[in-house]
Amino acid sequence: MSPESKKxxxxxxxxxxxxxxxxxxxxxxxxxxxxxxxxxxxxFHGSGYTSMSIIYGVFSASNLVSPSVVAIAGPQLSMVLSxxxxxxxxxVFIQPATWAFYTASVFIGIAAAVLWTAQGxxxxxxxxxxxxxxxxxxxxxxxxxxLFFGNLYIYFAWQGKTHISESDRRTVFxxxxxxxxxxxxxxxxxxxxxxxxxxxEEDSAxxxxxxxxxxxxxxxxxxxxxxxxxxxxxTKEMLLLSVTTAYTGLELTFFSGVYGxxxxxxxxxxxxxxxxxxxxxxxxxxxxxxGGGIFGLLSKSNRFGRNPVVMLGIVVHFIAFYLIxxxxxxxxxxxxxxxxxxxxxxxxxxxxxxxxxxxxGLGDSCFNTQLLSILGFLYSEDSAPAFAIFKFVQSIxxxxxxxxxxxxxxxxxLLIMVLVGFLGTVTFFTVEWEAAxxxxxxxSDYSSI
Numbered sequence: 001m002s003p004e005s006k007k008x009x010x011x012x013x014x015x016x017x018x019x020x021x022x023x024x025x026x027x028x029x030x031x032x033x034x035x036x037x038x039x040x041x042x043x044f045h046g047s048g049y050t051s052m053s054i055i056y057g058v059f060s061a062s063n064l065v066s067p068s069v070v071a072i073a074g075p076q077l078s079m080v081l082s083x084x085x086x087x088x089x090x091x092v093f094i095q096p097a098t099w100a101f102y103t104a105s106v107f108i109g110i111a112a113a114v115l116w117t118a119q120g121x122x123x124x125x126x127x128x129x130x131x132x133x134x135x136x137x138x139x140x141x142x143x144x145x146x147l148f149f150g151n152l153y154i155y156f157a158w159q160g161k162t163h164i165s166e167s168d169r170r171t172v173f174x175x176x177x178x179x180x181x182x183x184x185x186x187x188x189x190x191x192x193x194x195x196x197x198x199x200x201e202e203d204s205a206x207x208x209x210x211x212x213x214x215x216x217x218x219x220x221x222x223x224x225x226x227x228x229x230x231x232x233x234x235t236k237e238m239l240l241l242s243v244t245t246a247y248t249g250l251e252l253t254f255f256s257g258v259y260g261x262x263x264x265x266x267x268x269x270x271x272x273x274x275x276x277x278x279x280x281x282x283x284x285x286x287x288x289x290x291g292g293g294i295f296g297l298l299s300k301s302n303r304f305g306r307n308p309v310v311m312l313g314i315v316v317h318f319i320a321f322y323l324i325x326x327x328x329x330x331x332x333x334x335x336x337x338x339x340x341x342x343x344x345x346x347x348x349x350x351x352x353x354x355x356x357x358x359x360x361g362l363g364d365s366c367f368n369t370q371l372l373s374i375l376g377f378l379y380s381e382d383s384a385p386a387f388a389i390f391k392f393v394q395s396i397x398x399x400x401x402x403x404x405x406x407x408x409x410x411x412x413x414l415l416i417m418v419l420v421g422f423l424g425t426v427t428f429f430t431v432e433w434e435a436a437x438x439x440x441x442x443x444s445d446y447s448s449i
Contacts, residue, residue, distance in 0.1 A: 007126040010190050011135045014122055015142025017190070020183025021083055022143060024176040027150025028090050030260045030281045031172070034274065037336075038164040039096065046101045052257055053402035054102060056249075058109025060396030063388045066117040067228070075118035076190055082115035083184030090180055093173040113391060120387025122190065124376050132380075133295075136372040140365060141292030147285025147361070150176065154278030164274065228385045237378060237434070238386070240427040241371065242393045244310075247424035248367050249397030250417050251317065255284055255360040258405050258413065262328050265335035268348045276350060280357040287361025295369045306370040307432050313366025314425045320359035321414045327352045330409045370428070378435060 033048030070078045089108040092100050127135045153175070157168065232238055260277040263269070269276055295309055327349055329335075329342035346352075371390065379386035405413065 006191055007131075008135075010126045011123065011138055012142070013186065013190050014119065014126075015139045017079070017083075017183045017186040018119070018139070018143045019146045020186065021086055021180050022146035022183075023150045024090050024146075024180035024183070025086055026146055026256060027154065027281065028093065028173070028176055029256050030151065031154060031277060032093070033257065033261045034264045034277060035093065035164055035169055036096075038169075044096050044098055044101075046096065046098045047406065048261075049257065049402050049406045051101060051105045052253070053399045054105040055109045055112065056253075056395040056399035056402060058106050059112045060392050060399060062110045062113035063117065063392035063395065066113040066391075067385050067388045069114050070118045070121060075121045076187060076192065078114045078118040079122075079187040079190075080184055082111035082118070083180065083187060085111035086115075087177055087180040087184060090173060091177045094170055094177070109395075112395070113388070116391045117388045120372075120375070120390070121383050123372070124380060124383035124387075127376060129377060129380065132376040133373045136369050136376065137292050137295045139292075140369045140372065141289045144285055144288030144292060144361070144365065147281050147288060150179075151278040151281030151285065155275050155282065156278075158278060159272070159275045232379070232385050233389050233392075237431050238389055240431045241374070242389075243420070243427040244367065244371060244424035245390055245393040246397040247417070247420045248364070248371065249394040250401045250420055251360070251364060251367075252394065253398045253401035253405065254413065254417060255357075255364060257402065258333050259324070259357070259360065262324075262332035262410065263353055265332045265339045266329060266348050266353075267339040267341050268343070269350055269353075272350065276353065279354055283354050283357040284361035284364075287358040287363075288365045291362045291365025292369055295365070305432055305436055306374060307429050309366050309370050310425055310428050310432075313363040313370075314421055316359050316366065317363035317421060318418065320356045320363065321418060323352055323356050323359075325411060325414055327356070328410055330411055333405055333410055333413065334407070367424075374428075374432065374435065378431075 029048075029052065032051065036044070036046060036048050073081070085104075085107050089104040092104045123135060123139060124132070154172070157172070158164070260280055263280050264274055264277045326345040329340050329344055329348070331340050331342055375386050375390055376383065401413075401416075
């Protein structure tokens with residue numbers, strides 16, 4: 001197998017591994033709050049929103065040290081160990097206990113930081129400036145296909161149900177635990193690149209081999225990775241991209257946890273409101289896959305850079321937010337177990353609700369594929385610290401969003417996303433223009449996404 005074929009194989013395998021792992025986790029996140037509100041066990045007092053807030057809060061803090069962990073353990077082992085903790089978190093729902101639920105939330109937050117830092121490193125070392133756009137699109141399409149499979153099961157299994165029984169819950173979460181373990185095992189099949197640098201390392205390949213067994217060398221690499229993360233976080237480009245990244249954290253919370261809960265709380269959808277949560281997740285996945293696939297395939301032929309894709313993303317999201325504002329009751333995110341009979345500015349429409357799910361997924365893929373692409377392009381030599389900062393900002397904003405989702409009505413959540421989304425689009429444009437100008441000044445061919 002040629003080196004280029006080997007790299008593409010690694011990218012595809014990376015995407016498939018994440019597809020299995022996040023088929024379990026994203027389906028879990030989509031239905032968690034609904035499942036919890038239907039628990040018969042009065043001893044359980046957990047909240048899906050609070051759990052996710054803990055996860056993303058710990059996730060954000062852990063991103064400060066995750067490059068050091070990846071530097072010591074290597075990207076492959078880091079992803080395997082992280083996958084185990086994802087599986088443990090999902091398994092908690094089989095027999096929920098409040099202490100186990102929140103404890104697992106802390107551990108998966110740490111694991112998520114390590115997982116995504118290792119993923120960014122693996123994506124970058126298996127790409128170059130000509131393939132980073134394609135590989136980002138391929139990985140994103142495979143990752144987001146995870147939204148399709150788990151939610152498809154939820155749609156058919158919960159058809160016509162107004163209450164989720166203990167048997168229904170256990171069946172779903174046993175299956176999801178097994179699926180996440182399959183994804184974890186697949187990480188072992190990713191082939192190591194001979195020229196792969198550990199995060200934060202600046203030594204030559206020969207020096208890496210000589211020092212790989214040295215504990216002192218590993219500590220040195222870990223410290224170097226941490227210092228590089230701090231230094232990169234204060235660069236102009238990273239500060240500007242952090243605004244865009246903050247928006248992806250807010251909208252991630254909305255489409256992955258809040259919107260499904262809103263749909264499941266609308267009594268005017270009849271007996272279908274619980275199964276519609278699954279259908280919503282499917283169409284979010286369709287939008288994600290379509291966006292990732294198209295932007296990956298067009299990465300070489302698009303001469304206009306990343307900005308048009310990001311512009312498409314924000315327009316699509318603004319349309320979705322307006323339709324959701326008109327279609328969904330204002331109290332849907334915080335409705336009680338009995339649901340809500342309120343009406344917004346139109347009679348709640350299942351078709352509009354599912355169409356908005358598609359738009360949310362498509363817009364999210366626009367932002368995330370371009371952020372992955374520009375980070376890999378600008379920081380090809382510092383991939384692990386750069387992706388750690390990206391996930392730090394994204395996750396801390398997701399944590400904040402999950403926290404206020406316990407209290408804020410729908411209209412305020414939408415308004416916050418509109419304002420931050422607009423600012424994030426402007427800052428992304430600025431970085432992209434400067435990157436294009438700098439490359440042109442060096443008389444180099446500018447390769448879009």
